[in-house]
Amino acid sequence: xxxxxxxxxxxxxxxxxxxxxxxxxHQFIENKFKQDSNHTIGVEFGSRVVNVGGKTVKLQIWDTAxxxxxxxxxxxxxxxxxxxxxxxDITSRETYNAxxxxxxxxxxxxxxxxxxxxxxxxxxxxxxxxxxxxEASRFAQENELMFLETSALTGxxxxxxxxxxxxxxxxxxxxxxxxxxxxxxxxxxxxxxxRQLRQPRGSTAQNKQQCSC
Amino acid sequence: xxxxxxxxxSVDTRSIRTISSSHIDDESSLGSDxxxxxxxxxxxxxxxxxxGAQQCAQLGAQDVPPEVLRQREVKWLDMLSHWDKWIxxxxxxxRLRCQKGIPPALRGRTWLYLSGGKVKKEQNQxxxxxxxxxxxxxxWVDVIEKDLHRQxxxxxxxxxxxxxxxxxxxxxxxxxxxxxxxxxxxxxxxxIAAVLLMHMPAEDAFWVLVQICEKYLPGYYSPGLxxxxxxxxxxxxxxxxxxxxxxxxxxxxxxxxxxxxxxxxMCAFSRTLPWASVLRVWDMFxxxxxxxxxxxxxxxxKCMLGSREKLKACQGQYETMELLRAIExxxxxxxxxxxxxxxxxxxxxxxxxxxxxxxxxxxxxxxELNFKSPPRMHGTRIIMLAEPPRRQDLQQNPTILVEASxxxxxxxxxxxxxSKKRSVKKSKPIEEIPxxxxxxxxxxxxPSEPARPLPESSxxxxxxxxxxxxxLQQQQALTDAPPAKExxxxxxxxxxxxxxxxTYL
Numbered sequence: 001x002x003x004x005x006x007x008x009x010x011x012x013x014x015x016x017x018x019x020x021x022x023x024x025x026h027q028f029i030e031n032k033f034k035q036d037s038n039h040t041i042g043v044e045f046g047s048r049v050v051n052v053g054g055k056t057v058k059l060q061i062w063d064t065a066x067x068x069x070x071x072x073x074x075x076x077x078x079x080x081x082x083x084x085x086x087x088x089d090i091t092s093r094e095t096y097n098a099x100x101x102x103x104x105x106x107x108x109x110x111x112x113x114x115x116x117x118x119x120x121x122x123x124x125x126x127x128x129x130x131x132x133x134x135e136a137s138r139f140a141q142e143n144e145l146m147f148l149e150t151s152a153l154t155g156x157x158x159x160x161x162x163x164x165x166x167x168x169x170x171x172x173x174x175x176x177x178x179x180x181x182x183x184x185x186x187x188x189x190x191x192x193x194x195r196q197l198r199q200p201r202g203s204t205a206q207n208k209q210q211c212s213c
Numbered sequence: 214x215x216x217x218x219x220x221x222x223s224v225d226t227r228s229i230r231t232i233s234s235s236h237i238d239d240e241s242s243l244g245s246d247x248x249x250x251x252x253x254x255x256x257x258x259x260x261x262x263x264x265g266a267q268q269c270a271q272l273g274a275q276d277v278p279p280e281v282l283r284q285r286e287v288k289w290l291d292m293l294s295h296w297d298k299w300i301x302x303x304x305x306x307x308r309l310r311c312q313k314g315i316p317p318a319l320r321g322r323t324w325l326y327l328s329g330g331k332v333k334k335e336q337n338q339x340x341x342x343x344x345x346x347x348x349x350x351x352x353w354v355d356v357i358e359k360d361l362h363r364q365x366x367x368x369x370x371x372x373x374x375x376x377x378x379x380x381x382x383x384x385x386x387x388x389x390x391x392x393x394x395x396x397x398x399x400x401x402x403x404x405i406a407a408v409l410l411m412h413m414p415a416e417d418a419f420w421v422l423v424q425i426c427e428k429y430l431p432g433y434y435s436p437g438l439x440x441x442x443x444x445x446x447x448x449x450x451x452x453x454x455x456x457x458x459x460x461x462x463x464x465x466x467x468x469x470x471x472x473x474x475x476x477x478x479m480c481a482f483s484r485t486l487p488w489a490s491v492l493r494v495w496d497m498f499x500x501x502x503x504x505x506x507x508x509x510x511x512x513x514x515k516c517m518l519g520s521r522e523k524l525k526a527c528q529g530q531y532e533t534m535e536l537l538r539a540i541e542x543x544x545x546x547x548x549x550x551x552x553x554x555x556x557x558x559x560x561x562x563x564x565x566x567x568x569x570x571x572x573x574x575x576x577x578x579x580x581e582l583n584f585k586s587p588p589r590m591h592g593t594r595i596i597m598l599a600e601p602p603r604r605q606d607l608q609q610n611p612t613i614l615v616e617a618s619x620x621x622x623x624x625x626x627x628x629x630x631x632s633k634k635r636s637v638k639k640s641k642p643i644e645e646i647p648x649x650x651x652x653x654x655x656x657x658x659x660p661s662e663p664a665r666p667l668p669e670s671s672x673x674x675x676x677x678x679x680x681x682x683x684x685l686q687q688q689q690a691l692t693d694a695p696p697a698k699e700x701x702x703x704x705x706x707x708x709x710x711x712x713x714x715x716t717y718l
Contacts, residue, residue, distance in 0.1 A: 039360055041476040041479055045535060065400065067399070069434075069436055070438065
């Protein structure tokens, strides 16, 4: 492994078709808006190492197809995710109404402890807004989600979304609420932590990777 | 693309190119060197992709010599005019020619014939227009509209929002949701339809799409996507025999086939391979059926994960997935890939056998399939047997009537052709086959059919458009011909006046 990091988190980006999931990922990884993108069929990936609260964390992000029809397929990507961005489009009530289903999928298929941040994307299209901030933030509270309105176009709150989610996971690890050692937690120790923990490198790391997927 | 590279085509041909830009003139890169000619603007490649998107394996791309291409075109035109006989009696030859690559100028028409879309279209005359005139279920219309600008956004045909490419895409996809309301629209159908639209007009593209969805890949796009998951299991089971190393690696890291093969199979590799390879794969796929798709998948898995050294670098699920999403260009290069595909020992029977056992496993673990799909048909021959054409269904509808060629020219070209033939023989062995069908000496029954008039005489050709399709193809054929001046290729096209083709075949 070339990069050193303390932790590795598996993240998901989920939500209905055309809400801007891939664009959020692209904005986060490349720092720019993807003007002409294909729609996702199956899954796309991205990873980035970030610094959160003094720890380096590698985020391994799985970006999924949004069409309802693909749900039976995308379910197999959920396994062992530590965090998720649940995305809807503020200009489309339909994508907002679908949130409950996505939420159920994430909690049952990934892990009940998965840390989820709700992202109301396309914040830049305020004129076409169909879902108010207040309404969505109430939904987030009721379902114990964090909440942000984002814009993959301008980049507003995109980084914050991913970082906020990562920070929450770290806090939960610190407080003992999340156990990285537990199977399917979606969390792995990176090389740096392994050294701190004085665990032998190599074989342990490999075994961990196997059992966590 | 040729129009820019060569900078020599007139404005009116250019607009035709834009309409159906993937009727590629393979000879363009041979005929001139854009740098030498001072046309360094290479914004659009010969397939219509801007900035060379999806062209990563351009190195070593195979350019078929124009003489060979002309000969192939004649052979294909003959096959198309006796299509049922060729398919029923000399199918191996058809298959071999599909493996060599269908000539770009005839690819669209041939795909329509191979898929059985031609027969479907003729037997359902007026159906597409009827569907086209209906408004469509808003539920599907909304989703389709969201996807219109997301299909090959770097292809000149689809680059403009609301442009003709996107409009036709909408028409085809919407028509399908009306044709099969119980299936509706699946996002993975859009790239399939877009590839077809690069080669043929909307009505033809619709019928080929219907054939792909119902005969070649039944159930792939249906609610629940069970068929694709089942095929994932089949692929994985076949991999065990083809590359045990890759198989064990995927098994060890619990990498579900669905994680890496969904896009490959559902889009028939159109979003994965460099464009030259996409076209060659589709040529074979529409001829031989889904086993080609399986073989491509197996080649890629074998090449990327088939040796221990390669696996050292990807110890983990995510790393492996990343690797499979960044396939080395050399494995996708047209020539290499086609050779490998032909060598993978997986037959339609193997697939059926594996399908049977995986279906049994599925039922045991997950119960009955929710969506019953029609049985899969392995290629053009089986489709023809299942949907026998009436005589008139296979008739080509020529749209350009050519005046009788001038005898002087004919004579000249005959001589040229002979010398051409010799030189071709020297450089590259070309299959010589006895022509099983005597060609009609009287061309008036199919006036324009195999005729490829000289570029200069193209204005003389009387264009009588009947269908957009044939008009395009014919005009394409015209514009495919090299320019009048400085062209070393001209002779080879001259030799193709229709009365002469028997010397070729």
